[in-house]
Ligand code: IPD
């Protein structure tokens with residue numbers, strides 16, 4: 001295993017421990033609001049601190065961008081860690097056992113290493129640039145689906161961006177009509193990991209942040225999939241609008257959502 005992936009795994013497991021311990025005593029967690037329907041708990045923050053501490057022990061000069069602590073500028077900006085300590089906070093606070101730790105390392109702006117860890121199931125998804133993607137050490141691959149007929153798509157509702165509800169529902173309606181079924185499980189990182197593992201055929205969501213998708217993007221690409229924005233470009237890191245699936249299925253999804261995008265989502 002690449003030494004930096006090893007540190008990413010160690011960090012994810014440290015955060016996972018913090019999260020699991022707290023999940024057993026949910027009545028003790030402190031919840032604060034960051035914005036509309038956007039919550040953060042003391043556990044998100046403790047988990048992020050555990051990750052930052054583990055990374056900095058080995059790589060004190062690296063730069064870190066975390067959802068909760070923001071940018072920690074290191075002397076070495078070539079190495080940039082992008083972390084979501086707890087992806088699926090809404091599930092976590094409601095006691096729904098589906099959330100993950102997501103950690104990616106970018107080297108000179110390119111995704112290089114990725115970990116998504118589901119502490120409830122003990123599932124560790126990993127990827128290294130050019131080396132494929134694994135689940136608990138076993139190779140995983142994106143389902144090479146060719147059409148929506150028979151496919152199951154994961155998605156996320158735009159609960160933090162309700163101005164997009166109508167456009168989203170139109171996209172949903174069109175895709176739902178053609179697919180076998182849809183899933184809204186509540187963790188973007190796991191949605192992407194599940195695409196990588198071939199558990200779902202594809203995934204789309206509006207308005208994500210870089211820490212939601214960084215690790216999942218490398219995972220999907222290394223597992224033989226495609227990650228794009230809503231118009232087939234690579235602006236998803238800025239727009240937060242993302243489609244992930246086999247290259248063939250992505251074409252179908254993009255074709256079907258195009259009429260509903262409007263100007264705001266055409267990026
Ligand atoms: C959220 C989850 C959710 C997605 C949201 C994300 P958070 O992340 O990934 O599935 O629908 O858009 O913001 O805030 O729980 O880390």
Ligand code: CA
Pocket residue numbers: 039040067089
């Ligand atoms: Ca959050």
Ligand code: CA
Pocket residue numbers: 084086087088188211212
């Ligand atoms: Ca997230």
Ligand code: CA
Pocket residue numbers: 044067084085086087088089
């Ligand atoms: Ca989070």
